[in-house]
Amino acid sequence: MLDVTLPGTGGTMPLKNRWLTCCLLRAEGKSVLIDCGEGTQIALKSAGRSVQRLDLLCFTHYHADHISGLPGLLLSMGLEGRTAPLRIAGPVGLENVVDGLRVIAPELPFELEYTELTAETEMLSAAGMEITAFAVNHTMPCYGYRLTLPRAGKFDAKKARENGVPMQVWGWLQKKETAVYQGTEYTREQVLGAPRRGITVTYCTDTRPVPAITQYAQNADLLILEGMYGDPEKIAKAVETRHMMFTEAAKIARDAGAKELWLTHYSPSLPDPETYLPLAQEIFPETVCPEDGRTVDLSYPE
Structure with missing residues (x-):
């Protein structure tokens, strides 16, 4: 199961009822956080x-509404007893950006480990998920993320016997990668069939529509895209600032064959996003306008 939460859904600046956009994905007892704007730790607590x-922690890019909550989050994690290293991924300049923000959080009881994204696509892994970072089109280097929680194949007793795997480790190998019995190591590939379809979430914000988004949103169980503007008259503004319209996000969801689309990163000039929701639903009916704290538990397909 993959738990997905949007603690905040706002873009540019927070409103009294809307924190800045971020996304938390939890699986196998660990989590991945995408972006950390002002108030993110408050939004997380409000969402439980x-x-x-x-x-x-993945950064899409380095505009303030996506990174300015980092110092407070790091300090709170330290005060709450974290000692394990924290991995942070983001576009070129990552360590310099984090160092600048850490002027007010210089001492932490845990190390930071950096993965700087430089290629058009980069592969990562965390919390049991396989993650693809892909470059998009904003006013500075910016990445979207495709996160997949893989699912192993079914146990195949015939295959296990043919590979000489003793029954004593059959159960273990359905949960773990390897097992040792009487001095011999066995792998799960020796007892499992082909991998089954996992759970995929694609998250992308602050960009104009580009083919890479559709490519990495293919057949996503959940697609989370920015809906900066809903009013059709805002299209020139969206093009100028390299953001997306509700209808543009809906077209991507339709073309990618996604199961559901969540819009996020609403402009502060858009106090009621649902006003323009029907325009997106005409293109892709499974479009919703989440409020802060929207959560879903995604299960493996049957």
Whole structure:
């Protein structure tokens, strides 16, 4: 199961009822956080979520509404007893950006480990998930993320016997990668069939529509895209600032064959996003406008 939460859904600046956009994904007892704007730790607490077991923090880009909450989050994690290293991934300049923000959080009881994204696509892994970072089109280097919780194949007794795997480790190998019995190591590939379809979430914000988004949103169980503007008259503004319209996000969801679309990163000039929701639903009916704290538990397909 993959738990997905949008603690905040706002873009540019927070409103009294809307924190800045971020996304928390939890699986196998660990989590991945995408972006950390002002107030993120408050939004997380309001949503009933913790980052004490955060395995990876991903930045889409370095505009303030996506990174300015980092110092407070790091300090709180330290005060709550974290000692394990924290991995952070983001575009070129990552360590310099974090160092600048850490002027007010210079001492932490845990190390920071950096993964700087430089290629058009980069592969990561965290919290049991396989993650693809892909470059998009904003006013500075910016990445979207495709996160997949894989699912192993079914146990195949015939295959296990043919590979000479003793029954004593059959159960173990359905849960773990390897097992040793009487001095011999066995792997789960020796007892399992082909991998089954996992759970995929694609998250992308602050960009114009580009083919890479559709590519990495293919057949996503949940697609989370920015809906900066809903009013059709805002299209020139969206193009100028390299953001997306509700209808543009809906077209991507339709073309990618996604199961559901969540819009996020609403402009502060958009106090009631649902006003323009029907425009998106005409293109992709499974479009919703989440409020802060929206959560879903995604299960493996049957």
